[in-house]
Every structure is written in structure tokens, then in C-alpha cells.
Amino acid sequence: MAGMSLSGVVLGTYLAVLLILAMYGFHRSSLIWLYYRNRRNRPQPAGRFSEMPAVTVQLPLFNEMYVVERLLDSVAAVRYPRDRFQVQVLDDSTDETQEICKRKIAELARKFPELDVEYIHRVDRTGFKAGALQNGLRTAKGEFVLIFDADFLPLPDILERAIDHFTDPRVAVVQCRWEHVNRDFSALTEVQALMLDGHFIMEHAGRNWSGRFFNFNGTAGLWRRAAIADAGDWQHDTLTEDMDLSYRAQLRGWKFVYLPDIAAPAELPVEMSAFKSQQFRWAKGSIQVCKKLLPTILRSNVTFAQKSEAFFHLTNNLAYPLLLLLSILLLPNLALRAHHGWREVLMIDLPLFFGTTMSVASFYLASQREIALLRDPMHAPRFQWAALKRLPLVMSMGIGLCVNQSRAVFEALLGRETEFVRTPKHGIRGKLESWSGKKYRSAKSLTPFIELGLAAYFVVAIAVALRHGHYVSVPFLVLFLCGFGYVGWGSVWQGSAGSTLRARLGLRKRGTAVVPPPAYVVPAPAPAPGDVLAAQPSAKVTTALEV
Numbered sequence: 001m002a003g004m005s006l007s008g009v010v011l012g013t014y015l016a017v018l019l020i021l022a023m024y025g026f027h028r029s030s031l032i033w034l035y036y037r038n039r040r041n042r043p044q045p046a047g048r049f050s051e052m053p054a055v056t057v058q059l060p061l062f063n064e065m066y067v068v069e070r071l072l073d074s075v076a077a078v079r080y081p082r083d084r085f086q087v088q089v090l091d092d093s094t095d096e097t098q099e100i101c102k103r104k105i106a107e108l109a110r111k112f113p114e115l116d117v118e119y120i121h122r123v124d125r126t127g128f129k130a131g132a133l134q135n136g137l138r139t140a141k142g143e144f145v146l147i148f149d150a151d152f153l154p155l156p157d158i159l160e161r162a163i164d165h166f167t168d169p170r171v172a173v174v175q176c177r178w179e180h181v182n183r184d185f186s187a188l189t190e191v192q193a194l195m196l197d198g199h200f201i202m203e204h205a206g207r208n209w210s211g212r213f214f215n216f217n218g219t220a221g222l223w224r225r226a227a228i229a230d231a232g233d234w235q236h237d238t239l240t241e242d243m244d245l246s247y248r249a250q251l252r253g254w255k256f257v258y259l260p261d262i263a264a265p266a267e268l269p270v271e272m273s274a275f276k277s278q279q280f281r282w283a284k285g286s287i288q289v290c291k292k293l294l295p296t297i298l299r300s301n302v303t304f305a306q307k308s309e310a311f312f313h314l315t316n317n318l319a320y321p322l323l324l325l326l327s328i329l330l331l332p333n334l335a336l337r338a339h340h341g342w343r344e345v346l347m348i349d350l351p352l353f354f355g356t357t358m359s360v361a362s363f364y365l366a367s368q369r370e371i372a373l374l375r376d377p378m379h380a381p382r383f384q385w386a387a388l389k390r391l392p393l394v395m396s397m398g399i400g401l402c403v404n405q406s407r408a409v410f411e412a413l414l415g416r417e418t419e420f421v422r423t424p425k426h427g428i429r430g431k432l433e434s435w436s437g438k439k440y441r442s443a444k445s446l447t448p449f450i451e452l453g454l455a456a457y458f459v460v461a462i463a464v465a466l467r468h469g470h471y472v473s474v475p476f477l478v479l480f481l482c483g484f485g486y487v488g489w490g491s492v493w494q495g496s497a498g499s500t501l502r503a504r505l506g507l508r509k510r511g512t513a514v515v516p517p518p519a520y521v522v523p524a525p526a527p528a529p530g531d532v533l534a535a536q537p538s539a540k541v542t543t544a545l546e547v
Contacts, residue, residue, distance in 0.1 A: 056142030172227030220264035240285025272490035400487030451488030
């Protein structure tokens with residue numbers, strides 16, 4: 001009886017967890033439906049500005065020595081009337097980035113004397129990025145604020161294509177789609193690109209075009225300054241200040257606009273540990289926002305559709321602890337269900353597994369097709385074979401991240417405060433460039449060894465499945481094995497332990513050949529006589545002292 005009771009508890013818990021995960025999987029499918037149902041609702045500008053409004057470009061930085069110069073070059077190339085265009089370099093750096101910024105600003109002053117650049121360095125990093133942005137608003141001249149993180153390379157026409165959406169006085173934000181300058185660097189960057197593409201196509205567009213809430217992503221977007229103030233300003237009690245402000249503004253009735261046809265190129269993390277650090281921050285921050293705002297959203301007078309979508313959006317990372325629990329339960333479930341038959345497999349296991357895996361597969365395949373159409377509407381393939389090849393790794397990666405993400409979720413639920421940890425950026429674009437000699441590295445953690453332990457656990461699970469004839473379960477167990485193994489070993493190999501091992505094995509580092517920038521990063525055209533730049537009065541480069 002005790003054995004039967006234990007078997008019932010394990011089986012019941014296993015099926016309950018799988019059912020909840022399937023529910024979140026089916027929600028992804030609903031986002032695909034929302035996208036295609038509302039694809040004709042793409043936002044259009046209400047009108048055109050007869051006189052262009054003032055815009056401030058805010059560039060929050062912290063120790064970005066490898067990428068800050070190309071960022072400033074790209075921002076200086078943005079086409080906009082210079083008497084209504086201000087750049088704020090919000091530099092909280094504690095390393096060489098400060099001097100690099102000052103030298104680059106002086107160079108731009110000589111090259112573009114009409115460009116107004118303000119350099120602000122804070123000694124006290126109160127509020128981290130949110131604090132830097134809020135501090136910059138004290139001296140910002142623009143009615144609208146365009147924000148870029150250090151790893152972005154904005155294209156010259158971004159303001160020309162986005163600003164007119166603010167002719168609607170209800171619009172608070174225009175968000176652009178992220179593109180990836182180093183998508184093909186490695187399998188890791190390819191997987192990240194697929195994951196972000198799904199977010200920026202199916203999630204953002206499906207939500208926005210159907211009237212649901214969606215979030216500003218912290219960069220590559222324009223804010224109406226009055227909306228920031230009306231929503232309560234930038235606040236730093238969560239690690240995702242962008243999501244926090246987004247929901248507060250939409251609860252106040254402000255309208256958000258998403259424009260996937262405007263791409264903003266950026267660099268993806270090339271190290272597994274850096275990628276995990278970024279994902280950790282996003283997961284923890286979203287749960288913090290969930291705790292802070294979800295009760296208010298559910299009590300508000302917004303529509304049921306907006307409430308339900310906000311619930312799934314803000315609680316989505318709770319699926320990671322459930323996935324970790326499922327991972328642990330798989331082996332005892334296989335051992336205890338030694339005699340279950342094909343009918344049970346077909347009626348219970350397969351529908352729930354396919355509810356989680358096939359929804360993920362269709363989500364990413366659909367997003368890749370839509371991005372191909374954005375890039376080349378006439379020649380986009382109907383089916384994305386390149387994306388299909390990476391899908392098993394995408395699904396494995398989601399599984400392998402669950403230890404890292406579960407820790408983030410529990411820290412948020414327990415109210416454990418941690419500082420904003422930036423994602424290291426190395427200025428990597430091409431396959432032949434190296435990150436291993438760069439100064440910035442992610443913090444050490446025990447998480448990779450837990451992940452490798454779970455990979456070993458699934459070796460045992462596969463052996464048990466084969467022994468008891470659970471052949472249908474083996475492909476899914478392999479996904480778990482590959483996920484934990486890839487994430488764990490990638491972290492170890494690229495960390496200090498991997499450096500020691502490579503040195504002992506005598507392996508050479510990847511080469512450091514210089515690779516030219518992607519073709520779509522267009523240099524600034526020289527101002528011709530009589531054009532907008534040349535017609536503007538000379539502006540100044542101002543340097544704010546440490547505040």
C-alpha cells in the first residue's frame with residue numbers, strides 16, 4: 001500500500017506539472033493565432049509632424065569599452081534636424097570606458113560641430129540603469145526620448161520612420177524590433193536569435209495588434225517624456241525597470257506601438273555564462289514586476305483579454321521551477337510506471353508532451369517565416385529549414401536553463417535583493433573574432449555543476465526507460481540530457497575551469513581576424529551644402545561633471 005501510495009503521489013504530481021506546462025505551451029499557440037488574426041491591424045501614423053519635435057537620445061552605459069565607440073558613431077549618423085536632436089551619454093562606468101567616451105565625444109565635436117552631446121558621469125550608481133535614465137531626464141531637452149543600450153547600432157533612418165506615430169497624443173511608446181549583428185557566430189547565438197525573434201514577432205505583434213498590453217524592451221524604442229512622468233517615472237525596485245514602467249503606463253491609459261519592420265541591430269552574448277546572466281535578470285525582474293503589479297492589473301478596469309494576457313506574460317517564468325520539478329520526477333515516474341501500456345502513453349503522455357513541444361516548434365518556425373517576409377517579401381521561403389535544424393537545440397536550451405531561471409524565480413518570490421548585473425559585451429561580429437581575451441567576464445557560479453549533475457541523471461533515466469521498454473519517452477529524455485549537458489558544459493568550458501583545461505590540452509584560442517561590419521550598418525553620409533545638417537546652427541558638446 002505504501003508503494004502504491006508513493007506511486008500515486010509521483011504520478012499525480014508528474015501529470016499535474018505536465019498539465020500546467022502544457023497550458024503555458026498552448027498559450028504560445030494562442031499568440032500565433034493572435035498574430036495572424038490581427039496582422040492587418042499594423043499601426044499607422046495618425047498624421048505627420050509639420051515641425052519635427054525635439055528628441056533626446058539616452059545611452060546608458062556601464063563599463064562598455066569594447067562597444068561604446070561604434071554606438072556613438074551610429075547615433076551620430078541618425079538623420080534628424082540637429083537643432084532638435086540631443087545625445088546624452090549616461091556613463092556610470094568605473095573603467096577605461098570613461099576616457100574612451102570623452103575622446104570619442106571630442107572627435108564627434110570636431111567632425112559634427114552641430115551635434116549636441118551631453119556627457120554625464122555618476123559616482124553613485126543608485127538605481128543602476130533606471131537611476132541613470134531618470135537622472136538624465138533632469139537635463140534632457142527632448143519632448144521624446146530614444147533609448148539605446150551599448151551593444152546597439154541604430155540605423156540612420158530610425159527616427160524618420162518612427163517619430164510620426166507620436167502625432168497621436170495617446171501614444172507613449174514606439175518599440176522597434178531587435179536584429180542581431182552576430183547571429184551566425186555560434187550555435188549559441190543562433191539559438192538566442194531564434195528565441196528573441198519569437199518574442200519580437202509572435203509575442204510583441206500578437207499582443208500589440210490585438211489590443212493587449214506588451215512591454216518596452218529597455219532599448220531600441222522611443223518614449224514620450226510626459227508618459228514617463230505620468231506613469232510614475234523610472235523606478236528601480238525591480239530588475240526590469242522597462243517592463244515595470246510599461247505596465248504602469250498602459251494602466252494609465254497610454255497607447256503602445258510596435259513596429260517590427262524597423263530593425264535595430266545589436267550584439268548577442270557570445271558566452272554561455274553571459275547569456276545565462278542576462279536570462280536570470282530578465283526572469284527575476286519579470287517575477288518582481290508580477291508581484292508588484294499583477295494584483296493591480298487584475299483589479300483594474302481593463303478588459304478580460306488584457307488581464308488574461310498580462311497574467312500569462314508576467315507569470316510565464318514560473319514555468320521554470322515546474323520544469324525543474326518535472327525533470328526530477330521523470331526518472332521515478334519511469335521506474336514506478338514499469339507496466340503502463342500503449343493506451344496510457346497515447347492518452348496521457350503524448351498529448352501533454354506534444355502540447356509543450358509542438359507549440360514551441362510552431363511558435364519559432366512561424367516567427368522565422370514572418371521575419372523572412374519582412375526582410376525579403378518577394379523571395380522569402382515558405383518553410384524555414386535552417387530554423388528547423390536548430391529547433392531541437394532551442395527546446396533543449398529552454399530545458400537546460402531551468403536551474404538558472406528557477407533560482408531567479410525563487411529569489412524574486414522570496415524578495416531577495418540583488419544588484420543589476422550587466423551582460424558583458426565584447427564587440428563581436430564575425431565567426432573568426434575571439435571573446436576569450438576580453439576583460440569583461442561573467443561571475444562564477446555553482447549552477448553549471450548542478451546542470452551537469454542533471455545531465456548525468458538523465459543518462460540514468462534513459463537507461464531505465466530502455467530497460468522498461470518506454471521507447472516513446474526516449475526522444476524527450478534525450479532533449480533533457482542535451483539541454484542540461486549543453487548549458488552546463490558550455491558554462492564550464494567557457495569559464496575559468498575550461499581555460500585551465502584548454503591550457504593543459506594545448507588547445508589554441510579562436511583567431512582574431514578582423515571582420516568587416518554587416519552590410520546593413522550604414523555609415524553616416526557627409527552633409528551636403530544646404531541639407532538639414534549643414535543648415536543647423538552650431539551646437540556644443542557639453543560635459544556634465546560627476547553628479
